[in-house]
Amino acid sequence: MTVVVHTKQLSKDYGRRRALHQLDLDLHAGEVYGLLGPNGAGKTTTIRLLMDLIRPTRGRVVLFGEDLATGSVQARQRIGYVPGDLVLYDRLTGEEHLRLFAGLRGHPDLTEARVLAKRLDLDLGRRAGELSKGNRQKLGIVQAFLHHPELVILDEPASGLDPVAQREFHAHLREFAADGGTALFSSHVLSEVEQVADRVGILLSGTLVVDARVDALKAKALRALTFTFAEPVPASVFEGVAGVREVRADGMSVHCRVVGPVGELVRAAALYSLVNVTSQEPDLQEIFLDYVEGEDRGR
Amino acid sequence: MAAELIGKTLRDNRGSALGWGAVLVASVGLQLAVYPAVRNARADLDQLLDAYPEAFKALFGVQGSFTSGVGYVQAEVFGFLAPLVLLGVVIGQAARATAAEERAGTLDLLLANPVSRTRVLADKALAIVVSLLAVTAALAAVLVVGGRMAGLDVPVPGLMAACAASAVVALPFGALALLVGATTGRPGWAVAVPVGVALPAFLLDALSALSDDLRPWRVLSPFHHAGIDDALAGHPGWGGIAVLLLVTAVLMGAAIAVFQRHDVTR
Numbered sequence: 001m002t003v004v005v006h007t008k009q010l011s012k013d014y015g016r017r018r019a020l021h022q023l024d025l026d027l028h029a030g031e032v033y034g035l036l037g038p039n040g041a042g043k044t045t046t047i048r049l050l051m052d053l054i055r056p057t058r059g060r061v062v063l064f065g066e067d068l069a070t071g072s073v074q075a076r077q078r079i080g081y082v083p084g085d086l087v088l089y090d091r092l093t094g095e096e097h098l099r100l101f102a103g104l105r106g107h108p109d110l111t112e113a114r115v116l117a118k119r120l121d122l123d124l125g126r127r128a129g130e131l132s133k134g135n136r137q138k139l140g141i142v143q144a145f146l147h148h149p150e151l152v153i154l155d156e157p158a159s160g161l162d163p164v165a166q167r168e169f170h171a172h173l174r175e176f177a178a179d180g181g182t183a184l185f186s187s188h189v190l191s192e193v194e195q196v197a198d199r200v201g202i203l204l205s206g207t208l209v210v211d212a213r214v215d216a217l218k219a220k221a222l223r224a225l226t227f228t229f230a231e232p233v234p235a236s237v238f239e240g241v242a243g244v245r246e247v248r249a250d251g252m253s254v255h256c257r258v259v260g261p262v263g264e265l266v267r268a269a270a271l272y273s274l275v276n277v278t279s280q281e282p283d284l285q286e287i288f289l290d291y292v293e294g295e296d297r298g299r
Numbered sequence: 300m301a302a303e304l305i306g307k308t309l310r311d312n313r314g315s316a317l318g319w320g321a322v323l324v325a326s327v328g329l330q331l332a333v334y335p336a337v338r339n340a341r342a343d344l345d346q347l348l349d350a351y352p353e354a355f356k357a358l359f360g361v362q363g364s365f366t367s368g369v370g371y372v373q374a375e376v377f378g379f380l381a382p383l384v385l386l387g388v389v390i391g392q393a394a395r396a397t398a399a400e401e402r403a404g405t406l407d408l409l410l411a412n413p414v415s416r417t418r419v420l421a422d423k424a425l426a427i428v429v430s431l432l433a434v435t436a437a438l439a440a441v442l443v444v445g446g447r448m449a450g451l452d453v454p455v456p457g458l459m460a461a462c463a464a465s466a467v468v469a470l471p472f473g474a475l476a477l478l479v480g481a482t483t484g485r486p487g488w489a490v491a492v493p494v495g496v497a498l499p500a501f502l503l504d505a506l507s508a509l510s511d512d513l514r515p516w517r518v519l520s521p522f523h524h525a526g527i528d529d530a531l532a533g534h535p536g537w538g539g540i541a542v543l544l545l546v547t548a549v550l551m552g553a554a555i556a557v558f559q560r561h562d563v564t565r
Contacts, residue, residue, distance in 0.1 A: 051411060054562040073413050081411035085565065087404030103303035104412040143408070 034197030090129030
C-alpha cells in the first residue's frame with residue numbers, strides 16, 4: 001500500500017513547552033485517520049507541521065515520498081486543507097474564494113466544488129463576512145476539495161456544522177476515501193471519529209498514546225451501564241463478572257463500568273428483577289484516561 | 300508570478316492607494332492654486348522668510364527663494380508632503396502584506412496553496428510597487444497639469460525626476476516593513492519600526508544642512524541618497540538611487556529568508 005503521510009520522530013517545542021513529541025505516523029492511500037485529543041494535546045501542531053505552516057524542532061515529514069524540508073509546494077498541489085479556527089477573506093464571496101484558490105492551484109474547473117457546495121447547501125454568492133459560522137465552515141470544506149486532492153488534512157472540519165451538513169460531509173469524506181483519497185482529520189468528538197475514521201490516534205500532552213483501528217479501540221473502551229431493579233441488589237453480584245471494572249450499588253440501582261462485550265454482565269443482571277438498563281458512552285477524556293491506564297496495567 | 304495573488308493584493312490595497320492618492324492630489328492641487336498669490340507677494344514673503352531661523356527653513360525644505368517655482372514646490376510638495384505620503388502608502392501596504400494576514404488568520408489558507416512563500420512575498424511586494432507607481436503618477440500628473448495652470452515655472456523633467464526620487468526613497472522602508480512583518484507576524488510592529496526609522500532619518504537629512512556635526516552622518520539617511528531637491532533642479536542623483544535600490548534588495552532578500560523559516564502562528 002502506498003504510504004501517503006510519513007512522519008519520523010516529529011517534534012515541536014515552543015520554548016520549553018513540548019507541543020509535539022516524537023510522532024511516528026504512517027497513513028496509507030485510501031485511509032481515513034482521526035486524530036483525537038483534548039485541547040492543547042498537539043492535534044493542531046501536528047496538522048500545521050504537515051501543512052508546512054510551522055517547522056519541526058526535530059524529526060521530519062514525508063508526504064507522497066517527498067521530504068517537506070526540501071520543498072512543500074509540489075506536495076501542496078495534491079493536498080486540500082481546512083485550518084482549525086478557519087478564517088476566510090470577509091469581503092470575498094464563496095465563488096470568489098474558489099476562483100482565487102482555483103487560480104493559485106492552476107485548476108480552473110469548479111464543477112466538483114459546486115457539486116459539493118450544493119450537497120452541503122452552501123450559497124456561494126454571499127460574502128464570507130455575512131456567512132454564519134457553519135456556512136463559513138462549509139466553504140472551508142468546499143475549497144479543500146476543489147482541486148480533486150489526493151490527501152486532505154482537516155483541523156476540526158465538522159465544528160459548527162449542523163447535523164445535516166455534518167452527515168453529508170461525513171458521507172463525502174467516506175466516498176473520497178473509497179475513491180482512494182487519504183484523509184487526516186482532528187476532532188474532539190468521539191462519535192465523529194467512530195463514524196468516519198478507519199484508524200484513530202489519541203494525542204495526550206503532545207504524545208501519541210494510541211494509534212489503533214477504530215473497532216479495536218471501541219472494544220477496549222470503558223462503558224458505563226446502569227441497571228435499575230425492583231429491589232436492592234448487592235454490588236458483589238457483579239464483581240468478578242468478565243469485563244467489569246467498577247461496581248457501585250445505589251438504592252435500587254447498580255452502576256457498572258465495563259470493557260468489551262457486555263453479554264455476561266447483562267445475563268448476571270437478568271437473574272434479578274430487572275426494570276431498566278441504560279448504557280452511556282463515556283466522554284472522550286474518560287476514554288483517554290481509561291485507555292492509558294489500561295495500557296499501563298497491561299504492561 | 301501568480302496573477303491571482305497580485306490581482307487580489309491590488310484590490311485589497313485599492314482603498315489605500317485611492318485614499319492616499321486623493322489626499323496627495325488634493326493637497327498639492329491646493330498648494331498650486333495659491334501659488335499665483337504667493338508669487339505676487341514675492342518681495343514681502345522673501346523678506347519674511349529671510350528672517351526665519353535656518354533650522355525652521357531646513358526642516359520644511361525652504362531653500363533659496365521660496366517664491367520661485369522650484370523653491371515653492373521644493374518647500375510645499377517635496378520637502379515634506381510627497382515623500383511622507385508615499386511612505387505611508389508603502390509602509391501601510393507592506394505591513395498588511397503578510398503580518399496582517401497572519402494576524403487575521405487568512406495566511407493559513409493562502410499558504411495551503413501550492414505557491415512558495417517567496418512567491419507570496421514577491422508578488423505582494425510587486426503589487427505594492429504598482430500601487431506606489433499609481434500614486435506617484437497621480438502626483439506627477441497634478442504637478443505637471445496644475446503647475447502649468449498656476450504658472451509654475453519648473454521644467455517637467457525636473458518634476459518627474461523629483462516624483463520618481465520621492466517614490467524610490469519609500470522602497471527601503473517598505474522592504475523593512477515586509478521584513479519586520481515576516482519576522483514578527485505583527486502588523487503593528489511592521490508599521491512602527493519603519494516609521495520609527497523614517498522620522499529620525501528624515502530629520503537627520505533635513506537638519507544636516509545646518510550642522511557640521513550632523514553632516515557626516517547624513518549618509519545613513521535614505522532621504523539624503525534620494526536627492527529629491529537636486530532631481531527637481533534637473534540633476535538626479537543616480538548613485539543615490541542605486542544605493543536605495545540596493546538597500547531595498549538586501550532588505551527584501553532578508554524578508555524572504557526570514558519568511559521562509561517563519562512559523563505561521565495564530
